[in-house]
Amino acid sequence: xxxxxxxxxxxxxxxxxxxxxxxxxxxxxxxxxxxxxxxxxxxxxxxxxxxxxxxxxxxxxxxxxxxxxxxxxxxxxxxxxxxxxxxxxxxxxxxxxxxxxxxxxxxxxxxxxxxxxxxxxxxxxxxxxxxxx
Ligand code: T46
Numbered sequence: 001x002x003x004x005x006x007x008x009x010x011x012x013x014x015x016x017x018x019x020x021x022x023x024x025x026x027x028x029x030x031x032x033x034x035x036x037x038x039x040x041x042x043x044x045x046x047x048x049x050x051x052x053x054x055x056x057x058x059x060x061x062x063x064x065x066x067x068x069x070x071x072x073x074x075x076x077x078x079x080x081x082x083x084x085x086x087x088x089x090x091x092x093x094x095x096x097x098x099x100x101x102x103x104x105x106x107x108x109x110x111x112x113x114x115x116x117x118x119x120x121x122x123x124x125x126x127x128x129x130x131x132x133x
Contacts, residue, residue, distance in 0.1 A: 030112035064105035
């Protein structure tokens with residue numbers, strides 16, 4: 001079974017251009033407490049390489065594209081993130097790595113909580129250990 005889950009955002013495009021509105025009706029699995037975005041990422045750079053203990057996030061490219069490997073400890077999937085209408089669901093305890101950022105990539109992330117370094121699991125062996133506890 002696929003471990004990637006996507007959330008579709010409504011496309012309110014018309015002949016003038018595009019508009020996406022994200023509110024509580026789109027089916028986000030949490031109330032958003034923080035928004036951040038990653039852009040200007042150099043080619044051949046990878047980011048992420050961690051999981052979160054409690055933080056739930058969804059991420060989408062509002063411009064350009066990147067690839068992501070997600071890993072739930074049992075299986076891994078490589079996914080392409082390339083749509084301003086489709087967000088990848090990143091629940092807690094999902095290892096994720098992002099790479100192959102296009103030059104115009106803007107990765108927008110909606111998060112369920114404030115930034116907290118203590119919530120990060122940055123060591124893969126520790127991630128596996130915590131999953132097995
Ligand atoms: C994630 C992936 C998708 C803050 O001070 N506040 C923030 O809200 C964030 C997100 C980061 N930071 C600081 C922490 C580091 O000193 O910014 C620096 C770069 O963060 P990091 O190395 O964790 O960036 P990524 O791209 O590896 O990971 C980020 C998020 O941190 C992470 O939660 O899931 O994007």
